[in-house]
Amino acid sequence: MIPKFEAIKQAISEEIEQGRWLEHEQVPSENALAERFSCSRMTARRALTELVEQGVLVRSQGLGTFVAPFKSQGAMMAIRNIAEEIGERGHQHSAQLLLLKPVAAETEVAIALGVPAGGTIYRSCLLHLENGQPVQLEDRYVNPALVPDYLDQPFTSQTPHEYLSQVAPLTQAHHLIEAVAPNDVQQRLLALEGPEPCLQICRRTWSSQGVVSYARLLHPGSRFRLGGHLMVESTSR
Amino acid sequence: MIPKFEAIKQAISEEIEQGRWLEHEQVPSENALAERFSCSRMTARRALTELVEQGVLVRSQGLGTFVAPFKSQGAMMAIRNIAEEIGERGHQHSAQLLLLKPVAAETEVAIALGVPAGGTIYRSCLLHLENGQPVQLEDRYVNPALVPDYLDQPFTSQTPHEYLSQVAPLTQAHHLIEAVAPNDVQQRLLALEGPEPCLQICRRTWSSQGVVSYARLLHPGSRFRLGGHLMVESTSR
DNA sequence: ACACTGAGGTTGTATATACAAGAATATACC
DNA sequence: GGTATATTCTTGTATATACAACCTCAGTGT
Known part of the structure; x- marks a missing residue:
């Protein structure tokens, strides 16, 4: 039984x-x-309050509550689909599928996905282009236990992000993003555009059942943009 | 008049x-x-709930509410002192104090610090060197109301980070970090090493009494490293 | 034309209450 | 001893109510 305020939020x-x-x-x-919704004002209020925290709504006293602008400046972190983002800029998105097959999990990836090292996982590798220019190299590892049909996807018209978003248990997925220093090995190996520094972003997605996917995104250093900002909150001593 | 739940939070x-x-x-x-606190349970509850959201507390139904571990389980984000980091790599750290004086707060900084625009704040500017090579430019703004003695510090043997860590109310400081795309203006102005892209990181530190400091850290794109990782957590639908 | 006032709607804070749900402990029972 | 059961304390959800703070706008008065 889902709580009433959750139903209202949905x-x-x-x-x-x-x-x-x-x-x-x-x-x-x-x-x-x-x-x-036949509830008390406080219950409706809670739904609104939480959506404000999530950046879906904005509100101001005396005025009212409003749908937040999507590319909200204040929004903590929009994990967006690159295709969508490019489309919004009025540009054309295309992608080259470089690789799509089961592989043995290296330790780093195994830990990230929470599967035993050496086990079989799915790997996909796509180069995303904006008006023909490379803007992102997506190197993604997927947990086969949670997304068994991953290898059957064409990924021509639909990005992995979109597909994973549609998989049922991901409706309220949790993401972890890490931006790390340029990884020389990766960079040289996959040569996005020569020796120029680039930003590598690791993205982990998990549902209540476990870690779903682990992706490494490489952006050319000169022109990457990630919904404007990349923000982090934490506590430390 | 501050709300009662805020007082309880503090x-x-x-x-x-x-x-x-x-x-x-x-x-x-x-x-x-x-x-x-002579209030209703719901008011106390609100204070607890918000502190849980901030990561200060953790709670579970039936069990109770507890003080959250500082370096939370995932080691979500270690905000480290650059001198310490360099020392751990076995390298020599040095720093040049480029600037240390009160300045008028520009709007961006005023908002970040939560002080009225145009008010006086303290600014420090240090260039951190690792074996003589520049690795970080630290441009820091400090709230004088919370750290009145900031300008009296030499910052020769002690970094601002270290000093701020010792200031009493910071024992459990809260940090917000934003990594933003290279800011051309900043970059050209402060010219760390020519036209090469670099990563700019904004760091805000606050205690229960307010925002303590706001720092912009510039790293040369080719060799910056931030404790290995920079991590973000968020939810998305 | 202009400033003030007030009404009505909105969000924000605070309280009191009730019951549900989860977890630990004590108790009774076999 | 071991196993249910009950109790009690905790957090979680939901409701009803009151008032405060803030905004807009119509109306009023000068």
């Missing part, structure tokens, strides 16, 4: 995802939502 | 910062806090 998220509630549009007030 | 944060409540120790229950 309903609101869906309205936005489906495009019925547009950016900057005002969403129903707490009282209106309370009536619509 | 009181709890202080207990932890001062070391009176230790790691993994159980904190008073919602009911106990409600009585102690």
Whole structure:
């Protein structure tokens, strides 16, 4: 039994995802939502509050609650699909599938995926182009236990990110991103564009059932952009 | 007038910062806090909930609420002192103090520090060298209200990071880090090493009393390293 | 034309209450 | 001793209510 405030959150998220509630549009007030969902104002309020924390909504006292702009400056971290991002810039996205097959898990990847070292995992490698220019090299490892059909995907019209987003247990996926120093080996090996430094970003996605995928994204240092910002929060002594 | 739940948050944060409540120790229950602060359970609960979101506390149903481990399990993000890091690599660290004086806060910095724009803040600028080679340019802004003696520090043998770590209210400081795309203006202006791309990292440190310092760290793109990793956590749908 | 006032709607804070759900401990029973 | 069962304390969800703070806008008065 899912809690009521979760149901309300999902309903609101869906309205936005489906495009019925547009950016900057005002969403129903707490009282209106309370009536619509037959709940108290505090319950509706909780749903709104949590969506604000997630960056889906913005609100201001006296004014109302509104759908947040997608490329929200304040939004902690948008984990976005590169194809979508390129499309929004009005550019053309294409991708070359360089590799798609089962491989033995090296220790680094095995740890990242939480599978025994040496076990079989799926690996895909794509080069994403923006107007013909390489903008991202995606080197992704996927947990076969959680996504058994991964190798059957063509990945011509659909990116791995999109496919994984559609897999059921990922609806509320959790991501971990690490941006690491340029890895010389990777860089030379996959030669995105010569000896220029680039930013490597590792992205781990997990659902409640385990780590789903581990991807290394390489961006040319001169022109990478990641939804504007890459932010981190933590505590330390 | 600060809200009551904020006051409770600060009181709890202080207990932890001062070391009176230790790691993994159980904190008073919602009911106990409600009585102690003469408030309703829901108000105490809100304070706890928000501290959980901030990673200060952890809680589990039926068990209780506990002080979160400082270097949380995943070692999410180690904010380290560059001198220490260089020392660990067996290299020699040195630093040039380029600037140390009060300045008027520009809007960007004022917002970051949470002080009124145009107010006076302290600024320091250091170039960190590893075996004579520049590895980090530290451009730091400090909230004078929280660290009034900042300008009196020599910063010859002690880095700002070390000094700030010793300032009492920082025992349990909270950090926010943003890694942003190379900022051309900054880069040209401060010319670390020519036109080569570099990584800029913004770091904000705050205690329960407010934002303490805001630093911009510039690393040469070719050789920066940040404790190995820079990590981010977030949720997405 | 302009400033003030007030009404109504919105979010923000605070309280009191009730019940559900999870976890540990004590108790009764076999 | 070992196994249920009950109790109790904890956090989690939900509701109803009250008032404060803030914004907009219509209306009023000068």
